Amino acid sequence: MNRIIKKIKDHYEKKSLFNILSDLLFYGIIILLLIPSTRMTLVTFVKKATLIAPLKINAPDNSKLKDSDYRWYIQSNKGENINLEQFKGELIFLNFWATWCPPCVAEMPGIQSLYEEYGEKIRFIIVSRESPEVIHEFVKKNTYTFPVYSQSVSEPEIFQSQSIPTSYLISPSGNIILKKKGAAKWDSKKIKNLIDSYLE
Numbered sequence: 001m002n003r004i005i006k007k008i009k010d011h012y013e014k015k016s017l018f019n020i021l022s023d024l025l026f027y028g029i030i031i032l033l034l035i036p037s038t039r040m041t042l043v044t045f046v047k048k049a050t051l052i053a054p055l056k057i058n059a060p061d062n063s064k065l066k067d068s069d070y071r072w073y074i075q076s077n078k079g080e081n082i083n084l085e086q087f088k089g090e091l092i093f094l095n096f097w098a099t100w101c102p103p104c105v106a107e108m109p110g111i112q113s114l115y116e117e118y119g120e121k122i123r124f125i126i127v128s129r130e131s132p133e134v135i136h137e138f139v140k141k142n143t144y145t146f147p148v149y150s151q152s153v154s155e156p157e158i159f160q161s162q163s164i165p166t167s168y169l170i171s172p173s174g175n176i177i178l179k180k181k182g183a184a185k186w187d188s189k190k191i192k193n194l195i196d197s198y199l200e
Helices: 002-013 016-036 036-049 100-119 132-141 189-199
Strands: 073-076 082-083 094-095 121-126 148-150 167-171 176-181
Touching: 094 100, 100 121, 100 189, 132 148, 176 189
Parallel strands: 094 121, 121 148
Antiparallel strands: 073 082, 073 148, 094 167, 167 176
């Protein structure tokens, strides 16, 4: 045992204070990742610190919504069934997310900031497959004010994705202007310029 302690002591005597602190930080992060209750918080924090605006702003293939795509029902946090067709002709920001998804949680403050600036000008549709109770509790806890919806039926094929979060910006004419898989910094100048170009 004394030999192990001596080896550790010799190892750290050769290191600078910065290297020792870096090692301790690394070990601390590993320990936190092993604890289930802190894992989500840590991963969300790291993801939030590294968010950037979407690198490419381009439309995917088959990017025009058909009339049938608008006939999709979601439920508001007040329990009302909403048909996407109600928002036809508006600029729409559509986001698929979940409360248990660290990248989703990491991008929420940016979505809130974007909503505060554009909530009166464009339609925000933030959708989760979770129960309305779970969604409401999360939104209330984080004091978000953007509208959230739950879905009980599958989204139209044009919106189907293998990952969350996935977000779309849809023009008033039904074209998907932007599709982004993964978290992004939604309150960036780049996104605001794109939105502004459709509001002029």
